[in-house]
Amino acid sequence: MVHTCVVAGCRNRRTPGTTLSFYRFPRDPERKQRWIAAVNREGWVPNDGSRLCSTHFISGKQVKNPRSADYVPSVFTTAPLSPEMKEPGALEDKQEARVEAANALLFLQGQGRSAVDDQGEQQKDRKQEAAVEESASSSLSTEEDEDEDESVSDSKKGKFSQASDAPVNFDDILKALKKENQALRESVEKMSLSENSLRNDAEKVKFYTGLPNYFVLETVMWLLAPHMDSMKNVKLSKFQQLLLTLMRLRLDLRNQDLAYRFGVKVGTVTRTVHRMVNIMSSTLVPTAVFWPSRAELRKNLPAALRASHPDCAVIIDCFTVPFEEPVSWGNQQQRVLPSYQRVGTTYNVLKYLIGVAPQGVVTFVSRGVPGNVSDKSLAEGCGLLCKLLPGDVVLASRDLDIGESVAARGALFRIGGGSYPGEEIGRSEGSPAADASSEAASVQKHVERVICMVKQRYAMLTGPVESSFTTAPERTSNLSTFDKIVQVACALNNLCISAAPLE
Template sequence: MPGSHCCVKNCSSTSHDTNGKHRNNGIQFFRLPKWTQHQGEQVSDLTRRRRIAWLASIRRKDLTFDRTPQSMRVCSLHFHSGKPSYEMLENHPDWTPSLRLGHSDVKTTDGARYQRQVKRRTQHLERPPPPAQYQQPPPPAQDHQQPPSPAQDHQQPPLPAQYQQQSPPPAQDQQQPPSPAQDMECGLCTSRRDVINNLLEENRELKRELDEYRMNENFLSGDDNTVKYYTGLANFVLFQTLLLTLTPYLPQGRMKKLSPFQLVLLTLMRVRLDLPIQHLSHLFRVHRTTVADAFHHTLGVMYAQLCPLVLWPSRECLLTSMPHQFVESFGKNVAAIVDCFEVFIEKTSNVLARAQTFTQYKHAYTMKYLIVIMPQGVISFMSNGWGGRTSDKHITEQSGFLNKLLPGDIVLADRGFNIRESVGMMVRAQLDAKDVEETRAIAHLRIHVERVIGVVRNKFKLLHSSVPVHMLLKCEGENLMPLDKIVTVCCALTNMCKSVV
């Protein structure tokens, strides 16, 4: 028969009829209670006794404590209130099924008796403490008074009525002294209340300590030094600005275990400190696969939103903010300072890829990037990655950098940067003796690009280590490698900070 049916003897309650249609008769079905063993000894003992009590009430030989099918249900007709009570209310009439059980071995519980018991406990807790009884002081001792003789004691005549002291009537509202059972119950309540208060205080303290180590919104807590160490950004306000910019585009539905704050923080910590996936998994208390997916998706969002920060400036903007050192040496025609920097990578298994990425100069496998900065020290262009064996001239010609120059622009470069024929402007391939003074000025100003490269590499440790091979694979549907996105994001974050010039 489809649906649920009651397992109590002689009870024909079912949730569906023979045609499989649901019955709207208001009857509910409840599972047999489980034995909870991981919430303390008291809960374990209570739930064990309740399961035994339910099985004893049902009294079916095919049901045992350890062998009870998951499909077994008890309907609401066997409870006074139509459903089982809370498992901690052991004295409640519905702690076990007690109605219409098909046998007389279990005595039907009395709900009125339970209500009277609850009322007595409530009145006892609300009863004010009894007032202190006034005791009359004993009469002053008479030192010279002779004790009456036995004869006088029996033959003493009674006093007249007007002289007899009226004894006070018995107090009707005098509080009765509490019984020993009530004293025991009151003391037990006080002891339990103290235990509960101690547990609540311990719980609050543990939550406070846990928040200090949890990577949540309170982790940075507005501390600029902490923000600078973990993210590379200058202050907490800058981090909040970045977070507000990225939050609408983050994959929140796919990363339910990580908040937008944690997604951005995780990605920045991976790039800034070069932390392994395993370590980040431990810090954020999620699986390694979740960390890897979070880094991949968040990096794509950061690249899309921060890429415009690496922007080629307009001619008016470049001339307006030209530093005076460049104006004194070259006028206002310096448009860019160029150089290449390399990122170490792991040795690939492909022979052709190894040949393209191996460089004799560093005697290692690298990826090479062309970086262009403005005289103001702002990164204005960043090429995609090329194998370390590729020449600087080839990267300059193929990266699209030359298309951004205008006639008359001056480009400062290292003398080993053989792009004079390509640029057709002031780029010295080899120095003559008469060019010494001019060369000194070029070298003094060209050094700014090396300072910017040093800032990018030192601020983001991932560019210092050997990048894994999987970061050199093209992203799905894009002509970019994850390493290209990482380098561009690092440059954009550098532009958000104070210039080194």
Template sequence: MVHTCVVAGCRNRRTPGTALSFYRFPRDPERKQRWIAAVNRKGWVPNEGSRLCSTHFISGKQVKNPRSPDYVPSVFTSATLSPNIKEANAFEPYDKQEAQVEAANALLFLQGQGRFNEGHSHNQCQGEPESTSSCLNSDDERKDAEGTEEIVSESENESNEEEPPRNSFTKSVIYEAKVNALRKENMKLKESLEKMSLTEASFKNDPEKVQFYTGLPNYFVFETVMWLLVPHMKGDKNAKLSNFQQLLLTLMRLRLDLRNQDLAYRFGVKVSTVTRTVHRIINIMFTTLVPTAVFWPSRVELRKNLPEAVKCTHPDCAVIIDCFTVSLEKAVSIDTHRQGARAIREVNTSSPQPAFISELKYVIGVAPQGAVMFVSRGAPGNVSDKTLVESCGFLHKLLPGDVVLAERDFEIKDLVGAHRAELTITSSELHETDRSNQNPRDEASLAATERMNVYRHVERVIQMVKKRYSMLTGPVESAFTVVDRSTNVTTFDKMVQVACALNNLCISAVPLD
């Protein structure tokens, strides 16, 4: 059966191959009455064969939800209007044109290109005969005090209707000005949107943006990291984010310590997608980037580019050592974090009850130039520094004659000495510097000043590594403290290693005074 839309003026019909849908009037009395009122056919009542086509709904189909705008048809642009409505609407374009013409005349007048009212009236009188007679009549009757304003307004209306060339010129001026204004506004909106967006194009020529969101110095380094990871990122066929977005999201998690819900809003995905992406990219970076970026260089390479402040006082300096702790968002059982076997045995022997940890402790070794050389796995925060250094494998990296600098005493001088190396505490040297500065002309004061420079350098190197990626300051979410069975390493331990590897990619050897 062929159905035709019942809306007046709508010629849509159900024919073979058409994509339109035709709906019968609802059975609900209230909704049916609202449909009849929307159709607006006086005295008309629908029957069983009456149909309404889908073009009269905003979304192209009816919706049975009363809160939806398509619960009742509302699009009737093709409907035939009544004569009274047509007559009223016919004057709207004319009024708009008049307003545009007046605005254009005012603009041209201000620019020195407009015409005065007298010249405007004179041009009107040079038009067609009807216009001329109206002008003459208006001149004769202008002497009469009554009806003056009415006649002049009639003359102006007639002249406006009879001068299409001038109207078309002013219209073109107005339209051109509007188009130029819209173009400028569009360009400004595009620029502002580009700055706010997290697209690849917005990062390419904006090193400050790259550094703020990722911690990397420029887009070239970011692109290099992505180039290393892309061959290992092809396995996930259901990834809703591009390779660029996956890496950017993970670096923003490390750099700014943004919560997963925040990142989900920024990238338009679910929280579960953010969590899965962070874990996946961290695993890839841990296996590919960390081994190539975090390593203990040879003694020759260490001494080749040794900073002057360190070279003068400690030419055999091999590493700067420090310990830092990170708090946990929620205390976890010691069994769920099996890192640092000797440290855990120490905790278990001292406490018969099941141990819980509220923070993690790490040993970090930094080259004098600022590159991270060694990072331990996380151990319970109540483990002593000496026990952690002894069990993490740091001592096995030392060679005879190496000098280890530290801000404070770790009580490991005997452990370092057992490997025929030397531990120097820069804070004690600082006190000696203060005493030597009492005689500024003495040679000892110059050496003391150099030791102070060493102390400040060590302090800056350690703080740089800690503060570059905010996530390392904690607190750590419980989801990142679970041990990965395949590698026996927690996700947060991997994050610490990855953050140190990214730090080594930055062109940022700490400057000396």
């Protein structure tokens, strides 16, 4: 800001390269009145922008010590002008502005370096005098401290050359600033949730997505990208939409939390998750969750089943997921559902049947049904039986009572190693019955391990599920959003290098 001295007849102005200092009027009422009286402008009252230049002090600057002669300005060599005197005309102001601009340009180009150096020596001497005077007036009130900021001349603020003759190397300064800027960019990038921040950090990929490394994440992105073109979202890129959805499934973060992390609205998060789940359900699930051929099953059959059940096609079991509110099924809402006790709180549950290959990958996932539906009804009505071939063996960790339905397909149903309830009593260790019991326990642990692995990798499956994901099933697929989430979680689990083969 350009300041002009308020003393009538004084034309001093703050310009580039000037050694003059400009002081605001004191806040102390008594001292302020003495300054106004010294200026001697009838009827004039200073404002916040009023300044007094250093030429009106004997020593060339104001002093805060009341005993000093420069406590109040006293040098006024020019006769005061009348209050009616007008300010310089527009033409004169324009000429002065041009002179100021020319001086500033010369100063920036280094043409006035010698003059600046001489002024720097004067400033150094004045600094020493100021230090002595400041020590004498250190006990005064600090309410005028900001006057010091105003009294700093432009030659100090805009000083580009040092006291030595060597000029400043602006190339080195520019390189240092560029290096600092690059370091800050890398730091921000590392803290952000972007492709570059995940590319070389497998642990970060695993924590946020559940996938083993960036290569698998990139493969999933490549598979889904062509189907995301119709999604209109100017806030989030395709990668961010996928990452947001995986974080929702992996960490079970609330929509508000994700909105803060990605800098979007909660509604954007909700729409993104639902759309991405639909895309992954129609694209990723058929690719990763499929019923293998009999040749593929026999080729990699674990040794634990190779002798007893070489035609084992699938190991099945049921698991439940609690949800917050009753789910709407068709036109009626199921209000009387069994409860799932957890930490003293009662939740309703959804039930799913899962089929696991002996090699440890999920090959079948049913849609969710209310918890009051029996395991037998779920197994017979979910479509699993339609995939069986004559001669296939279906193993279960417990009795699902579907032996007749499986037999109707020409397949065999076995509990573990062929044991049935009640056969464990009276078995001796080392007997065939005991071996069958051991095999049954191994099968049960196998299925439980796979289910536990999926739930641990994608915490959203542990529940309780929000009501927005358990709405009435869609007409086209007969699957609710959460049904698709369960299938997507199983598909993503199959992509991980973490198969749990039967031991």
